[in-house]
Amino acid sequence: AQSVTQLDSQVPVFEEAPVELRCNYSSSVSVYLFWYVQYPNQGLQLLLKYLSGSTLVKGINGFEAEFNKSQTSFHLRKPSVHISDTAEYFCAVSDRYNFNKFYFGSGTKLNVKP
Amino acid sequence: IAGITQAPTSQILAAGRRMTLRCTQDMRHNAMYWYRQDLGLGLRLIHYSNTAGTTGKGEVPDGYSVSRANTDDFPLTLASAVPSQTSVYFCASSQSPGTVYNEQFFGPGTRLTVL
Numbered sequence: 001a002q003s004v005t006q007l008d009s010q011v012p013v014f015e016e017a018p019v020e021l022r023c024n025y026s027s028s029v030s031v032y033l034f035w036y037v038q039y040p041n042q043g044l045q046l047l048l049k050y051l052s053g054s055t056l057v058k059g060i061n062g063f064e065a066e067f068n069k070s071q072t073s074f075h076l077r078k079p080s081v082h083i084s085d086t087a088e089y090f091c092a093v094s095d096r097y098n099f100n101k102f103y104f105g106s107g108t109k110l111n112v113k114p
Numbered sequence: 115i116a117g118i119t120q121a122p123t124s125q126i127l128a129a130g131r132r133m134t135l136r137c138t139q140d141m142r143h144n145a146m147y148w149y150r151q152d153l154g155l156g157l158r159l160i161h162y163s164n165t166a167g168t169t170g171k172g173e174v175p176d177g178y179s180v181s182r183a184n185t186d187d188f189p190l191t192l193a194s195a196v197p198s199q200t201s202v203y204f205c206a207s208s209q210s211p212g213t214v215y216n217e218q219f220f221g222p223g224t225r226l227t228v229l
Binding site: 004006009032034036043044045049090092094101102104105106107 | 156219223
């Protein structure tokens with residue numbers, strides 16, 4: 001079975017500062033990796049995904065993530081955050097062979113301060 | 115607007131009552147999923163369906179049942195609600211699980227409180 005660990009439950013940051021949200025996963029097989037964002041009282045929206053190929057993945061709203069197979073990590077980064085980025089971010093992993101099951105991390109709340 | 119709708123938006127329910135959460139998608143996606151979201155635990159899969167007529171158990175299926183009579187609808191039923199089922203429930207769908215089109219699209223959620 002997979003598991004996903006988001007190391008920080010909350011990340012406060014000032015506007016225009018860079019941010020990194022950390023995600024590590026455990027899996028014995030190849031995986032697909034995702035980052036979702038959840039704004040207050042809304043469902044989840046896909047930010048970006050890694051399926052194969054280039055390990056640096058660019059997503060919406062200026063976010064990017066880098067897949068590191070040796071460290072089993074998929075950290076999310078943005079060079080300059082905005083107030084509107086305040087939301088909860090979820091990392092998820094999908095087993096390529098047991099593809100029915102997505103495993104989500106517990107989430108990281110990003111709080112962007114003016 | 116294409117997407118996933120869920121009903122009701124929120125519900126307060128007495129323990130022991132039966133409740134069905136509705137989910138409809140108009141994207142003609144093959145697969146559908148039900149998750150519950152609890153503080154500090156992220157999303158946990160309850161049940162899933164790869165295609166109409168088939169269903170499967172997720173990580174936390176006990177106390178819940180689902181059916182998939184057609185492509186668009188995937189209702190979740192709590193036969194006899196208990197307070198531990200207080201949660202926010204999200205329905206999701208994906209076009210083709212197991213392929214590069216397996217990203218999941220989420221509905222707006224149903225907030226359920228069982229007293």
